[in-house]
Amino acid sequence: MEFIYLTEEIRQQIDKYVEKFPVRDQAVIQSLHLIYSKYRDIEDYHMKELSEYLQVPLNVIEGIVSFYDMFRVKRGARHHIRVCKNLPCHIMGCKNLLKMFEKLTGEKANEYSKNGRFYIETVECIGSCSIAPAFMIxxxxxxxxxxxxxxLNEILSKYT
Ligand code: FES
Incomplete structure (x- = not known):
């Protein structure tokens, strides 16, 4: 297989992780960090190449990516909006916030981006409950x- 996203440099670094960890699966998280820091995203094609290179099943890698919030998959968009829907943010009106985001962007929360600009994701907590309802772009x-x-529209206009 020809690797497009796992460049020579990335593969060399991954090899070092593999040497360090006795079980290949353990190199996955480190490798994902590496990919994320280069591409600011983890997409399906990154995971497929990593699966191929590490010889770790794709579903194992997908499971890790979906478990760890830090690997924010942007689902085809340039910008990732995260709206917290946990109780403190819920009480303070995150539902309305989410509706506004959907209206202004023309995107549906948690669905693959249609226009490629924004992906909206509802999340459990972004660690900023004191400023509920909190959101991140x-x-x-x-x-x-x-x-x-x-x-909100003014804020969104900063993200082109
Ligand atoms: S509950 Fe919303 S940021 Fe923590």
Whole structure:
């Protein structure tokens, strides 16, 4: 197999992880970190190449990616919106926030991005309960309390 995303440099680093860990599966997380830091995303094609290279079943890799929130799969979009729906954020109005996001972006939460600009994901907690309802766009954290559609649109316009 020809590797497109697992460059020579990445493969060399992965080889070092493999040497370090007795079980190949243990090299998966480290390898995913490496891929994520290069591409800022983990897509299906990254996982397929990693599966092939490490000889670890694809479903094992997919399971790890979906378990760890840090590997934020953007599902075909340039920007990743995360809206917390856990209780504190729920009480403070995350439902309304989510509706506004869907309306303004034309995307449905947790569905593959249609226009390639935003992927909206509902998450359990982003560790910012004190500013509930909290949301993130890529690495930027926001407080959505009493946010208006106009303000939200203004925020979204920064992400092209
Ligand atoms: S509950 Fe929403 S950020 Fe923690």
């Amino acid at each position: 890529d690495d930027d954290l926001y407080n959505g309390l009493n946010i208006t559609e106009e303000k």
